[in-house]
Amino acid sequence: MDAEWYNAAAKRQIDKFKDYTKPLDLLRTPNKNTVLHVYITAVKKEPEESIEFVELVESKCPSLLAEPNIKGETPLHIAARFGRKNIVEFLIQSIKKAQNEDLERGAEASTSDKMLKKTSTDEDTALHEAVRNNHPQVVEILIRENPEFANIANAAGESPLYLAAVRENNNIASKILEICPSPAYSGPNGKTALHEAVISRDEDLTRKILDKNNSLTKEQDNEGRTPLHYASYFNLPAIVQILLEGDNKSAAYIGDNDGKTPLHIAIICGKSHLMVVEKIMSDCLDCSELADNEGKNVLHFAVESGNFKGVQIITQEPSLANLINQKDKEGNTPVHLVAAFGFESLTEHHLVDKKAVNNKNLTALDVVLETKDETDELLGYTARKLRRARYEQGRPLIQLKARERNKITDKSISALRKVSKSHQIVATLIATVTFTAGFTLPGGYNQDGPGKGTTILTRRSAFKAFLITDTLSLALSISVVLIHFLLTLTRNKKKLFYLFFWAFVFTIVAMILMMVAFMAAVYAVMPHSSSGLRAAICVIGSCLALLCLYMLKVTLPEICHCG
Structure with missing residues (x-):
């Protein structure tokens, strides 16, 4: 494209093109942009007269309305990207007009309808561009004209609703949910719009998505995590409450790829997440019985993370008494982990089996003895209590005394x-x-x-x-x-x-x-x-x-x- 015509399109010099007699589709930039691409990109405002240039192009070369550039972007993509509302409306009306003409001719497939849904090389539609660049008016125009826009995911697997959720744009997401009967919720890596609404801590959007499709609470991403896993991890009690309402409680029983449930995640995160722990346990107490792929239950994780209050909450619940001496795949009970992590209060529980052995035939005290890098705290109160229990069994303590004398490992x-x-x-x-x-x-x-x-x-x-x-x-x-x-x-x-x-x-x-x-x-x-x-x-x-x-x-x- 000569600089003369490029500058004329960029500067909206409409009169210059009125006398242009050659085909306009021959004017191309290195990226195959037409004069219409250049004009829509360059225009700064959206006054009513800005349609005049597009009308002129349509009258001279109608095919340019659907002509893609090297990236597969049509003028509708560009208009949606930059929020050119009037141009978007004009292009859609032109497409509908062409569509009616196709139907009158008895065409089986409407070329104009394909033009409206045309995607770029990244499989983005015009709606993707409008959502990504936060143009709610353009979004509404597009989805009211064709609600099926909201069902198309791009090459990255992003649906328009997912894009709105990940960009924390509640206004656009709400428009899509309101107008489209069944929008796509999908996103990359198996995440859905509900995952992103939770990650964005957006209670309002979370509820709106669930009102539309509450089965999304059980959808897992590539790591096996449900929206409830993320609500537990980010310590969002209010969203946890929303996700567990009604028939959605089954989400609390779903484990990720490691077998960890949302309750496991919350208890691992420590005392700051106790409200989430209490909320999940109050609604789904029996999910506390679930173990991960290593056989660790919620009490194992509470001990490992040093979550003293969490241990107290679990051990004070009579129906969870079986967890106290439950073994993981290595045969370790929570008390064995007490010995390894220097956490002693569980040893005082009346149901604790201090003589329980793991797969290596080691008791909790034996774990203390073979730990090479124990701290002074490990050889403190915990060791003394377990040593007393060992003494009552009449077993020697020579090994422990040797370890206490020589702590240089x-x-x-x-x-x-x-x-x-x-x-x-x-x-x-x-x-x-x-x-x-x-x-x-x-x-x-x-x-x-x-x-x-x-x-x-x-x-x-x-x-x-x-x-x-x-x-x-x-x-x-x-x-x-x-x-x-x-x-x-x-x-x-x-x-x-x-x-x-x-x-x-x-x-x-x-x-x-x-x-x-x-x-x-x-x-x-x-x-x-x-x-x-x-x-x-x-x-x-x-x-x-x-x-x-x-x-x-x-x-x-x-x-x-x-x-």
């Missing part, structure tokens, strides 16, 4: 040996820098006179501070290198841990001293007239030194915990 030692290599590199770099600084002293040397060869700044206090801190940093970093060398030869776990501990402390201190040495050197060589610059450098250096101290404070407890 093979796992932590292995981790320390791996970290040691990177620490050794850091220490070597510090030693190299400080060693070099000792021979390239700030201020330089006397070139003549009785003090020839001596440093110029010898008498400055800042220079003396530089020498001391640089020497200490060098000594500490070399010590660290030596310690890490000794770590490779040490087999005693306790000794190895303490060597690593002091190597880490020395490294941090060496870093701090190196920074202090740098500040002292800069301070020594800067003239008194640059006091502001000297102060700025000292502030920056001090901040870095404080950061190193903070790292030491934060990291030391972690290292001590490993040991």
Whole structure:
């Protein structure tokens, strides 16, 4: 398309086209856009006279009304995308007029009807474009003209209603539900418009969709999750209430691909979701008996997630007493998980079987004994109560006592040996820098006179501070290198841990001293007239030194915990 005609279409220069005698369908851009595509895209407002250009094009070349570009988009797609309401109405009327002419000719299939439903290469209809770009007036025009628009999904599997729900556009979604007798609800990955209404926390749209089709509560996406799963996960008690109304309670019994029900999801999320837990249990108490694919019931999940209040709610319900000693596929009861997760209140329940063994023939106490990375809390109250129960059975506790005496595990030692290599590199770099600084002293040397060869700044206090801190940093970093060398030869776990501990402390201190040495050197060589610059450098250096101290404070407890 020549620039002359492209600009004329873009600038609405209608008169220029009135005298154009060649076929308009020959004017194309590289993307196969016609002058009608260009005009509709460029027009900024929708005044009444804007139809004049479209009318002129129709009179000269009617086929352009349905002519697609390289992406399969007709002028109706473009008009719907940009919300050109008047043009959309005109195009539809032109299509209907052509349709009537087809019927009068006795045509079996209406070309004009196909034009109205024509899809792009992404299988988008004009309605998809209007919904996606939030043009409610255009949406209403299209679906009132042809409600079947709402039943067409694009290549991504998105129905117009799904697009409205995922974009949280309640107004458009409500229009589609109001006008279309049975719209499509489908979306990608198996989700429906109801899934997205729940995810968007839209109570009003959720209720409207259910009023239209309440069977959607049981629809599962590709992960097996129903809308109720998402309401449970996002902690939406009001929407949970809506989803469980009437005959929809069966949704509470549906598990996802892992077998987890909405109640499992809510209990796993912790105490913040207790209202959802209580709501599901009040309406569908027997769904509490369901287990996931690993055989874990709702009490297993409550213990694993540390949901103390959830455990209390479940164990206080007499009809759920069987859950207390129910085993998963590994033979673990909730009490076995208590031992592993350091959660003790369940052990006090009068129905708990403390002697129950799992598939490895381990009791809850045995689980404590074989856990290598238990914390102090694990060896605290829980272990004491289980130890007392074990004592009453007359069984020895030598293994537990040995574990209490030696809490430095093979796992932590292995981790320390791996970290040691990177620490050794850091220490070597510090030693190299400080060693070099000792021979390239700030201020330089006397070139003549009785003090020839001596440093110029010898008498400055800042220079003396530089020498001391640089020497200490060098000594500490070399010590660290030596310690890490000794770590490779040490087999005693306790000794190895303490060597690593002091190597880490020395490294941090060496870093701090190196920074202090740098500040002292800069301070020594800067003239008194640059006091502001000297102060700025000292502030920056001090901040870095404080950061190193903070790292030491934060990291030391972690290292001590490993040991």
